[in-house]
Amino acid sequence: MTSKTAHAYRIWPKDPAAHLFEVRVAVRNPDPDGQVFAIPAWIPGSYMIRDYAKHVITVRAEADGRDVAIKKLDKSRWQAAKTSRELTFILEIFAHDESVRGAHLDASHAFFNGTCVFPAVVGQEELACNVEIVAPEAPFGKGWRVATSMRRNTADEYEFGGYTAGDYAELIDHPVEIAQLSIGEFDVCGIPHAIAIRGKTRVDMARLCRDLQKLCAHQISFLGAPSDLDRYLFLLNAPGSGYGGLEHRWSSSLICGRDNLPARGDEGVSDEYRTFLGLVSHEYFHLWNVKRMKPAAFTPYDLSKETHTGLLWVYEGITSYYDDLALLRSGMITIQSYLELLGQTITRVLRGGGRRVQSVEESSFDAWTKFYKQDANASNAVVSYYAKGSLIALCLDLKLRNETAGRISLDDVMKEAWSRWGESGTGMPEDGFEQLCMDVSAVDLGDFFDANVRGTGELPLDSLLKSHGVDYCLRCSTGAKDKGGKPSGDINPPTVWLGANLGDRAGKPVFLSVNNGGPAEQAGISPGDELVALDGLRMDLAGCEARTRRYRPNDVSEITVFRGDELVSMRLKWAEAPTDTCYLLPADEVEDAVKSRRGDWLGQ
Numbered sequence: 046m047t048s049k050t051a052h053a054y055r056i057w058p059k060d061p062a063a064h065l066f067e068v069r070v071a072v073r074n075p076d077p078d079g080q081v082f083a084i085p086a087w088i089p090g091s092y093m094i095r096d097y098a099k100h101v102i103t104v105r106a107e108a109d110g111r112d113v114a115i116k117k118l119d120k121s122r123w124q125a126a127k128t129s130r131e132l133t134f135i136l137e138i139f140a141h142d143e144s145v146r147g148a149h150l151d152a153s154h155a156f157f158n159g160t161c162v163f164p165a166v167v168g169q170e171e172l173a174c175n176v177e178i179v180a181p182e183a184p185f186g187k188g189w190r191v192a193t194s195m196r197r198n199t200a201d202e203y204e205f206g207g208y209t210a211g212d213y214a215e216l217i218d219h220p221v222e223i224a225q226l227s228i229g230e231f232d233v234c235g236i237p238h239a240i241a242i243r244g245k246t247r248v249d250m251a252r253l254c255r256d257l258q259k260l261c262a263h264q265i266s267f268l269g270a271p272s273d274l275d276r277y278l279f280l281l282n283a284p285g286s287g288y289g290g291l292e293h294r295w296s297s298s299l300i301c302g303r304d305n306l307p308a309r310g311d312e313g314v315s316d317e318y319r320t321f322l323g324l325v326s327h328e329y330f331h332l333w334n335v336k337r338m339k340p341a342a343f344t345p346y347d348l349s350k351e352t353h354t355g356l357l358w359v360y361e362g363i364t365s366y367y368d369d370l371a372l373l374r375s376g377m378i379t380i381q382s383y384l385e386l387l388g389q390t391i392t393r394v395l396r397g398g399g400r401r402v403q404s405v406e407e408s409s410f411d412a413w414t415k416f417y418k419q420d421a422n423a424s425n426a427v428v429s430y431y432a433k434g435s436l437i438a439l440c441l442d443l444k445l446r447n448e449t450a451g452r453i454s455l456d457d458v459m460k461e462a463w464s465r466w467g468e469s470g471t472g473m474p475e476d477g478f479e480q481l482c483m484d485v486s487a488v489d490l491g492d493f494f495d496a497n498v499r500g501t502g503e504l505p506l507d508s509l510l511k512s513h514g515v516d517y518c519l520r521c522s523t524g525a526k527d528k529g530g531k532p533s534g535d536i537n538p539p540t541v542w543l544g545a546n547l548g549d550r551a552g553k554p555v556f557l558s559v560n561n562g563g564p565a566e567q568a569g570i571s572p573g574d575e576l577v578a579l580d581g582l583r584m585d586l587a588g589c590e591a592r593t594r595r596y597r598p599n600d601v602s603e604i605t606v607f608r609g610d611e612l613v614s615m616r617l618k619w620a621e622a623p624t625d626t627c628y629l630l631p632a633d634e635v636e637d638a639v640k641s642r643r644g645d646w647l648g649q
């Protein structure tokens with residue numbers, strides 16, 4: 046495992062109070078023209094330029110105990126003066142980003158992604174990387190243990206010490222959590238798995254491990270264990286609230302609210318725990334879909350700049366389709382619960398006008414500047430390649446089942462994708478997924494891809510779900526908390542809408558976004574306007590929602606806002622609320638053939 050020429054990295058939580066890591070890398074044979082070091086501009090899985098080098102506070106280099114001059118080449122690269130001796134590059138890095146994409150250090154823990162802290166030795170990225178993870182000085186670090194999927198070298202399990210990675214790409218694919226941790230271990234198909242949790246969760250660890258074991262075993266039974274999957278680690282940060290996940294090849298970083306996890310004695314699956322299980326399922330599915338089979342544009346990753354592909358909907362959308370479906374197929378949730386989740390996803394897509402403007406292929410391509418950098422107009426201009434991508438996956442699955450009399454489904458397409466692009470490491474070409482679907486099914490899908498992937502057509506959800514024994518129902522939203530997925534149960538739901546999204550900003554009701562063509566836009570309301578009064582009555586968020594129920598289509602109101610510090614009054618004509626809220630019901634009294642199609646699809 047340890048090669049003579051391996052780069053020797055060392056990371057030390059130097060000053061937790063100041064959030065400073067010290068990182069060193071010793072290079073045995075530096076480039077004779079002057080060794081260049083580079084910090085990535087982005088992290089695989091999160092498609093936005095983050096310029097991690099901006100958090101580098103100081104750099105220096107030495108050889109044989111003497112300083113070596115350093116020149117900054119651009120925003121994220123440095124070059125050391127020529128030397129033939131072993132060269133050590135030393136950085137101090139500020140770490141105060143508690144997301145799954147960042148690095149964070151304080152008195153309670155240290156967390157880092159390699160992209161944030163380890164510079165690449167440019168031109169020698171193929172060499173093995175040894176890493177010494179060093180404990181902070183007292184009084185910091187009491188009871189801290191180290192959790193990472195990186196292979197241990199000299200370190201004992203969950204301890205500080207030596208770790209190793211095969212090359213730089215692997216080095217930065219092993220996030221590290223160092224804290225007082227609760228650790229649960231379980232075995233899936235002979236492969237050791239673990240979950241390391243930071244936070245005062247009081248979780249029922251035995252149940253959590255049982256549930257994760259079941260879910261992971263189901264997913265392994267779907268596409269088969271990758272040949273290099275010899276371990277897997279879930280790193281979970283569980284603060285008071287939060288949500289997020291990032292996939293890696295042998296691990297994933299997750300954030301969820303600490304009370305979303307089951308306590309001892311809890312039974313059933315709460316909505317919050319279902320959300321957590323969906324997150325776990327999503328990141329675990331990525332271990333195949335995007336960490337091993339990936340777009341050709343990502344083989345290899347160029348972490349210095351944006352890397353465009355129109356295929357993110359395949360990697361995120363299909364993963365989003367299978368994440369919840371795996372909860373159902375593995376027996377974690379009921380059909381009713383699954384249909385509720387699906388209805389919520391459909392509602393999210395229906396409520397965004399962006400689906401009429403941007404295709405999922407465009408949304409994938411422009412993820413860097415649009416999906417990841419949403420402005421107040423995003424709901425009018427951007428479609429989520431996650432949400433709509435998952436609905437395209439659903440439609441494709443049901444359509445293939447219909448057109449091949451149940452012989453072929455999306456499952457078969459994914460199995461063939463895995464055999465083409467999984468173990469081989471070759472990337473999927475931009476037209477590869479469409480071609481694959483047609484190769485596997487012999488169904489002509491050109492029109493489907495034109496309309497739904499390259500185009501902005503409305504998905505044929507109603508008819509495809511009906512053919513699988515599920516009724517597609519639409520209704521109006523009952524208010525801001527209504528995520529869809531269920532019948533409203535509201536006897537007097539609002540009949541009109543504003544066509545705008547109101548939110549709380551510093552205790553004030555503010556228009557966060559305004560729908561194209563809706564009553565608010567036609568009245569002249571802009572994003573950022575603070576709602577003051579409706580027909581002379583002072584409004585807060587709850588008041589506005591309650592008051593909306595007292596109007597009918599074509600009623601006219603005077604709406605008063607602050608735009609900056611100027612009071613503006615406008616004439617608002619109320620319009621009929623759209624039926625943009627979906628719920629799905631198992632159709633009763635369906636033919637046996639339909640019932641059996643539904644059973645095949647849902648794995649029941």
Ligand SMILES: [Zn+2]
Pocket residue numbers: 327331360361364
């Ligand atoms: Zn994902």
